């Protein structure tokens with residue numbers, strides 16, 4: 424099979440490598456020429472524009488977009504559109520909002536698959552977990568590529584119609600936020616609790632048979648091993664947040680309670696600046712109780 428890959432960053436390059444390793448052909452394009460050269464070194468046919476990429480593809484085009492969610496997807500789709508027809512399939516493997524994917528699926532003349540991708544760059548060796556939405560025939564047509572990019576046939580499935588793949592990935596990320604928060608809180612208590620503990624050893628022990636073992640916990644173990652028991656100079660600041668925000672917005676729309684995911688998202692936002700609410704609470708305790716106000720140096 425032949426696949427066009429657009430976007431050759433941390434994730435797209437892995438798509439290229441895994442599809443090539445499975446014996447398929449890849450045509451690769453990125454706005455960054457260095458990334459195209461890297462894909463060519465790996466064995467892909469380099470393209471110097473989207474028009475060049477489609478010209479190098481067979482009649483029934485299969486194109487995987489792995490560019491940042493948002494404007495880059497719309498820009499790529501609008502450049503591709505004049506070259507697409509109903510026999511072609513475009514896959515968006517990024518973290519797009521599911522409603523944007525439904526819109527794009529309706530706008531393009533190709534069949535559009537929204538594909539939630541989990542595993543991250545660290546999952547390159549093992550393969551990803553892929554959650555796909557869109558027309559069934561298009562999903563079936565791309566199974567050889569999904570088999571290659573995922574951990575294998577068990578690592579991908581069609582979740583439902585257009586939008587369903589990115590919807591499932593959005594909720595996956597909400598769960599990811601809550602799990603990270605839970606591990607963070609547990610280790611914070613251990614780090615500040617009654618015993619002088621080796622947190623890497625705790626994580627290692629938990630990762631071997633404990634109820635709470637997981638890949639995220641393995642990453643906790645790795646973090647303590649590489650940064651030290653007190654996490655060294657790792658800042659009290661968590662970036663990201665869009666997929667968690669979408670999860671909470673959707674939960675509000677559906678009137679489904681998601682307090683853990685919401686709390687984890689709030690903690691992220693709270694990590695980004697001085698907490699005005701805590702400063703005010705500090706001052707209010709003086710107001711009602713004449714408790715001493717803690718002041719910055």
Ligand SMILES: NC(=O)C1=CN([C@@H]2O[C@H](COP(=O)(O)OP(=O)(O)OC[C@H]3O[C@@H](n4cnc5c(N)ncnc54)[C@H](O)[C@@H]3O)[C@@H](O)[C@H]2O)C=CC1
Pocket residue numbers: 429430431432433434435452453454455458489490491492495496498499516517518519540541542543544
């Ligand atoms: N990094 C991660 O852990 C994961 C990322 N994702 C999603 O995958 C998508 C890609 O993420 P990364 O690979 O991490 O990003 P990245 O920033 O490493 O790579 C994006 C690539 O797209 C290229 N690009 C941007 N606009 C383009 C355009 N119009 N045409 C062609 N190339 C263009 C950039 O030059 C860059 O090489 C995003 O939607 C991200 O949210 C999904 C799961 C995990």
Ligand SMILES: O=C(CO)[C@H](O)[C@H](O)COP(=O)(O)O
Pocket residue numbers: 518540541542543596599662663664665666667
């Ligand atoms: O999808 C992912 C992991 O599953 C990406 O790493 C994503 O960037 C995580 O979301 P956020 O940037 O909000 O932390």
